[in-house]
Amino acid sequence: MTTHDERPRERVDDLLAHMGEDLERGMVPAEVFNDKSVYRRELRQIFGRCWVYIGHVSEIPNNGDYHVRRIGEDPFIFVRDEEGEIRVMLNSCRHRGSTVCRTDAGNTSHFRCPYHAWTYKNDGTLVGVPARPSGYRQLDLGQWSMISAAQVDTFRGLVFATLDPDAPALEDYLGKFRWYLDMQFALTEGGMEVIGEPHRWYIDADWKSGGENFTGDSSHTQMTHRSLLETGIASEAGAGKTGKAHGLHVNDCDGHAISMRVMPPGVESCFNYPPEMQELFTEGGLSEAQLDLVRRGVVHDGTVFPNLSFIHFSAKDDVEKEETAFLSIRTWQPRGPGRMEVWNWTLAPAEASQEFKEKAYRAGMASFSPSGTFEQDDAIVWTGVARTGGTLTAELQDLRFNYQMGMPGMGSAEPIEDWPGPGVAWPSNSGESGLRTFHRKWFAHMTALPRASRPSSAAAGSTSASTSAGEGAS
Amino acid sequence: MSTLTVTTEDVADFYSLEAEHLDRADVTGWLDLLTEDVDYRVPIRVVREKAGKPVESDFSHRGHFMWENYGTLRTRVLRLESEFAWAEQPPTRTRRLVTNIRRRDGLGGDPEHDVRVLSNFAIYCYRGDSPEPFVLTGERDDLLRVVGDDLRLARRVVYLDTNVLGTHALSIFL
Numbered sequence: 001m002t003t004h005d006e007r008p009r010e011r012v013d014d015l016l017a018h019m020g021e022d023l024e025r026g027m028v029p030a031e032v033f034n035d036k037s038v039y040r041r042e043l044r045q046i047f048g049r050c051w052v053y054i055g056h057v058s059e060i061p062n063n064g065d066y067h068v069r070r071i072g073e074d075p076f077i078f079v080r081d082e083e084g085e086i087r088v089m090l091n092s093c094r095h096r097g098s099t100v101c102r103t104d105a106g107n108t109s110h111f112r113c114p115y116h117a118w119t120y121k122n123d124g125t126l127v128g129v130p131a132r133p134s135g136y137r138q139l140d141l142g143q144w145s146m147i148s149a150a151q152v153d154t155f156r157g158l159v160f161a162t163l164d165p166d167a168p169a170l171e172d173y174l175g176k177f178r179w180y181l182d183m184q185f186a187l188t189e190g191g192m193e194v195i196g197e198p199h200r201w202y203i204d205a206d207w208k209s210g211g212e213n214f215t216g217d218s219s220h221t222q223m224t225h226r227s228l229l230e231t232g233i234a235s236e237a238g239a240g241k242t243g244k245a246h247g248l249h250v251n252d253c254d255g256h257a258i259s260m261r262v263m264p265p266g267v268e269s270c271f272n273y274p275p276e277m278q279e280l281f282t283e284g285g286l287s288e289a290q291l292d293l294v295r296r297g298v299v300h301d302g303t304v305f306p307n308l309s310f311i312h313f314s315a316k317d318d319v320e321k322e323e324t325a326f327l328s329i330r331t332w333q334p335r336g337p338g339r340m341e342v343w344n345w346t347l348a349p350a351e352a353s354q355e356f357k358e359k360a361y362r363a364g365m366a367s368f369s370p371s372g373t374f375e376q377d378d379a380i381v382w383t384g385v386a387r388t389g390g391t392l393t394a395e396l397q398d399l400r401f402n403y404q405m406g407m408p409g410m411g412s413a414e415p416i417e418d419w420p421g422p423g424v425a426w427p428s429n430s431g432e433s434g435l436r437t438f439h440r441k442w443f444a445h446m447t448a449l450p451r452a453s454r455p456s457s458a459a460a461g462s463t464s465a466s467t468s469a470g471e472g473a474s
Numbered sequence: 475m476s477t478l479t480v481t482t483e484d485v486a487d488f489y490s491l492e493a494e495h496l497d498r499a500d501v502t503g504w505l506d507l508l509t510e511d512v513d514y515r516v517p518i519r520v521v522r523e524k525a526g527k528p529v530e531s532d533f534s535h536r537g538h539f540m541w542e543n544y545g546t547l548r549t550r551v552l553r554l555e556s557e558f559a560w561a562e563q564p565p566t567r568t569r570r571l572v573t574n575i576r577r578r579d580g581l582g583g584d585p586e587h588d589v590r591v592l593s594n595f596a597i598y599c600y601r602g603d604s605p606e607p608f609v610l611t612g613e614r615d616d617l618l619r620v621v622g623d624d625l626r627l628a629r630r631v632v633y634l635d636t637n638v639l640g641t642h643a644l645s646i647f648l
Contacts, residue, residue, distance in 0.1 A: 102521075103521050103522050103523055104520045104521040104522065104637060105520055105521075105522065106522050106523060195536055195537075196518070196534050196535075196536030196537030196538070197518050197520050197534040197536070197537035198518075198537070199518065199537070199539065199639075200637065200638040200639070201638060201639035201640070201641065201642070201643075201644075202638065202639065202640045202641075202642070203642050203643075204642065224560065226556075226558035227553045227556035227558040227559040227560075228553065230556045230558060231549075231552045231553050231556055233549060233552070233553060316549075317542075317545075317546040317549065318543075318545035318546050318548075318549050319545075319548075319549045319552060320545060320549075321545065341638065358536075361536065361537075361538075361541075362541055362546075365538060365539075365540070365541060366546060366549075369539070370539060370639050370641070370643055370644040371516075371539050371540050371643070371644040371645070373549075373550065373553050375643065376559075376560075376561035376562075376643035376644070376645045377559065377560040377561050377643075379561070379642045379643045380560045380561050380642065380643065381560065383642065
């Protein structure tokens, strides 16, 4: 077994050796956005340990409904079994590893491998193996179920899974950040509902560029999304123009962070939800402090570490029409060094009319999707970050990027002392505290002791038949 | 011109003119080729088990990469004409090839004014200094309306071959 200390030294070790100090000074090594050794370490240390978003319960309303998803680069099946239980299982046959589900989505009672026809119930139990009487007389089917993620749990309709059996409970992993997630996902008694299938698209950019941006990169809006201000497609308040709405950044919330733009106290905005829907928002169980941030809300965007982000916003698909509220959630899936696949879903309160859900979908698609007028330009700027991260110059000059905006001595704002919620709240858009939270969490996971592989589990399927048959001699 | 006198050559000429506008990044000129009640959609493809159903069953009914009307297309054009629409600044260099044009007379739309046409397309997209294009291919299902002596696009459904876009962003019209 290879231990942490016995690994040959790689570039990622050099970067991590000085990154703690870099973060203290508000800097992040450029190479973490595009380096093979960083990427390989991330898959193990981040995606092998953290709770990763899989999908929403409303995507699999019926028993047998399934979608294929990923944890890191690993393919999983997200399915509701015949008992109604949600399963997250490696999309791989226990016999010889071939892919058992080769579609994006559907409904099925069984998964049958196209290689040798090993057949599993949709809860992963092996129920069919051809030629059992002549070839597998002592095969214990119970020991050859499909491989599940180590833990699967749901919060407010959001299904997460982790490969780490020793990871803390999901509730503890989300921690105090649940206070902010409630404002997005528990507005009404019925919670939020996914509309339609996800958008999927590749960007030649690192997954962390999406994750860090959504924690509260407020200062990019004025430049990256300037076309929307110039044309009036985005409102001045929504785009963060000074004086039109208050900027709030909340960082260090158990490793997660959120940015909010809200109207001044007493001024309602409520993401432009229609009045009849706002009336339902007292039914979700939110506290008065949470409801106040919702009622004044222009935009809330945040990231659940590592790669689930959300934006609760309103947008117009037609410059001459009104804005419509929507909630977008997305995962930034790693697909190689400096490359990601984005998955994007648009949501609306479950109680909303079909007409409103359609409007919300179109507003979300028009702004945050591959064709979205906001998102198109984000993708372009993030490709440049990965390009720089992959340069030889970055390595030779130990290039660091600047994350100092709003740091002590830099920013004029002070944390809000009587902030009603968890985390550290700043009354300003002029800061990158959420991004620093993201990278500190990343650093903590990257430098944590790796999980030992478990030789016992790998051998669990072997039986006495394999040794007594004496095939090894032939 | 009436739907009875529209020839396949007229249809091919319309597609060539449309591609010329779009490949020359003349998106305003392209808008003039649409009817004001245009319905323009790019549904998301979902790979499912083959069930012997028509092409539509492979696509989401609710999920779309684009789902547009004249007002939303005009809004996208307005943005693209801003000098700060970074996804198209500098513009993607595109080349559209439209082939396999098939008339489906009388199947859909108002037969007195609309001609239904299926066609295949390939769009080559070059960005930055990469010599390798992104290629988007698929089938279009259009209603072309006879307006005076011209044709106008009244409805388009774009059936992309891919379920996952490889293009950073969908900042061009298909």
